[in-house]
Amino acid sequence: MKNKYRNTDSAIKAGELLLNEQPFVFVLSSKEKGSRCDNCLEKGKVLKCSGCQFVHYCGRSCQKDAWPDHKWECANLKRVAPKVIPDAARMLAKIINKLSRGDGHSYRAFYTGNSFRMWKDLMSHYSDLKTDKKRMDHFSSLCMVLFEFLKDLSLPNTVELMGMYGRMVINSFTILDIDMNSIGTGIYLAASILDHSCNPNAVATFDGRTISIRATKDLTCLDWSQIRISYIDLMKTPYERQTELLENYYFLCQCDRCMDETQLKMVHAGKCLNTSCDSPVQIPWKENCQLVRKPDNNTNGASETVESESNHNGLADELTANISEANDVIRCDECRTKYTDKHVEDFVKAMEFTELHLQSMKEASVAYVDVCKYCLERQEGVLHPLNVMHAQTLDHAFDALIQVQLWQKACVYADMLIPCFRFYYGDRHPLLGLLHLKYGKILLYQMDLDKALNHFKLSEKILKITHGDKHPLYREELMPLLRQAMMESSSM
Structure with missing residues (x-):
């Protein structure tokens, strides 16, 4: 499974392929069980493995290709059946097997002609x-599952196992299908x-299962x-982004976008009552x-301060200007x-x-047409069109309307959603290209x-850059x- 990579360090144009790589280990999500091949991850007619009756393959070719990695797992899956092994436990078991029986410790994944990464190079964030x-x-729950699942394989000691677990959770990629849905x-x-x-x-x-890394901007x-x-x-x-990154990857993001005053003004903005003014109003x-976390300069970034809607840098003076001297009256900063x-x-x-x-929709993993409609009715003329909650509601509403085939209303929401996607994702993001395609x-x-x-x-302009012209989506x-x-347009 050799990687393909760009073999020159010359200037790069947006859309150029930088890296093409097969996974070190991977698992198909259990929610896709029976609908996708456990080897190539393609959706379609699949047949159960005759041994474990758990994994599925689209044909003999994929079954043969997967067998060297699957044969140890096959017996274990069969032994613990009908219990279903959690995806994370299967992933960790595959890592243990590859490191103990295969070439896991010596395998080199090249990203240039002479630069590569090995398993030991991955950060575990043990502390x-x-x-x-x-x-x-x-981790404790996975250990209990693994103890029962891997009867034929001695588990590493706790320190080694936790290091493997850390490398797994920190460095895993979510594998997406062509609609940008998680499948593994x-x-x-x-x-x-x-x-x-x-x-x-x-x-x-x-x-x-193949990952591709492409440039979305021109690079020198x-x-x-x-x-x-x-x-x-x-x-x-x-x-919210910083919190998610802190909780999952243990670092405080301080990229230019997180610190951008324009975005901070917009994310919870109200709509100006003056219909000819597009300026966001801070309410x-x-x-x-809390809108953003910023490092505490007095402690060299060891801790961070949390900036709120009423006190984050750059906006404090503007918000103060929005409040009249004695009456606490809120005004639009642009048109007053x-x-x-x-x-x-x-x-x-x-x-x-x-x-x-x-x-509630996030917890249910589904969007409801009526709930979205009620939210949007309350937001109309009140929330700024680029307010993040308005954008998220539109996103849920568009997907829900497609599910129930209410095409006309979906078009209305798509028109409103496109500027939101451009603002939050940028002009060259796969989700924006997919939105244009669906619309x-x-x-x-x-x-x-x-x-x-x-x-x-x-x-086409976006997906050619993000996916390339050989990708099935394109x-x-x-x-x-x-x-x-x-x-059809030319024949009209």
Whole structure:
């Protein structure tokens, strides 16, 4: 499983492939069991392994290809059946097996002609794990599962096992299908060299289990220490992004985007009451609402201060200017339009209502059309169009409307959602390209050909950069639709 990588450090154009890599170990998500091949991860008709009756393959070729790694697991899965082994336990078991029986310790994953990463090069954050109760509880539960599952293999001692666990949770990539849905987890040794930024210059995409790293911006040269991808979803407040990164990767993100004053003004902004003014209005709506974490300069970054809506740098003076001398009247900083107590109350209620229902939809892992509709009705004319809660509600609503095939309303929300995606994800993000593609498909179905063609072309510009013109999403999904739209539009 040799890697493909860029073999020159000359200037890079957006869309160029930097790295193509097979996983060190990987597992198909249990929710995809029976619908995807456990080897190539393709969706379709699959057959059970005759031994364990647990994993599935799309054909004899994949079964044969997977057998060297599966044969030890096959017997163990059969022995513990009908118990289902959690995905994380299967992943850790595969790591243990590869390190103890295979070439795991010696395997080199090259990202240049003479630069490579090995398993030992991955960070385990051992000391951070020991103080992380949630992770330690998870580790303890996995140990109990592994003790029962790996009867034929001696487990490493606790220190070694926790080091393996740390390397696994810190360095795993979520494997995505062409619709950017999670279908599995993999460890990619070479790709693990990439650091995070909320304003990345590269993107990781997947074709089956293969990861590809492509530049999304023009770069003067290939310097792997300067290549950045995003580890997380970006459509959140800087504080939420920083918190997620702290909890999962143990670092405080201080990228230029997290510290950007423009974004801080926008994420919880109200809409100006002056219909001809697009300026965001800062309205305190929750006590100690935290927007960003900043390092404490007095302690050399060892701890951080939390900046709220009413005190973060750069906005404090602006918010003070928004409040009149004695009456605490909130005004638009741009046009000075005054907010009444009733307007402020409407904003606070809309934010509280939206926050509550976004959380419930997140926990349910599903969006509800009626709930989204009620939230958007409360937000209309109250929340700024780029307010992050408004953007998240639109995103849920668009997906929910597609599920129930309410195409006309989905189009309305798609038009509102596109500027939000551009603001939070940037102009060259796979999710923006996918949004244009989905919107174009709906418009083509409705025979709005000119508009459909426009969105397919916008999608093509993005996906050619993020995925490349050989990827199935580009070649088999987008291009046939683009050609169909062009043919039907020319025949009208």
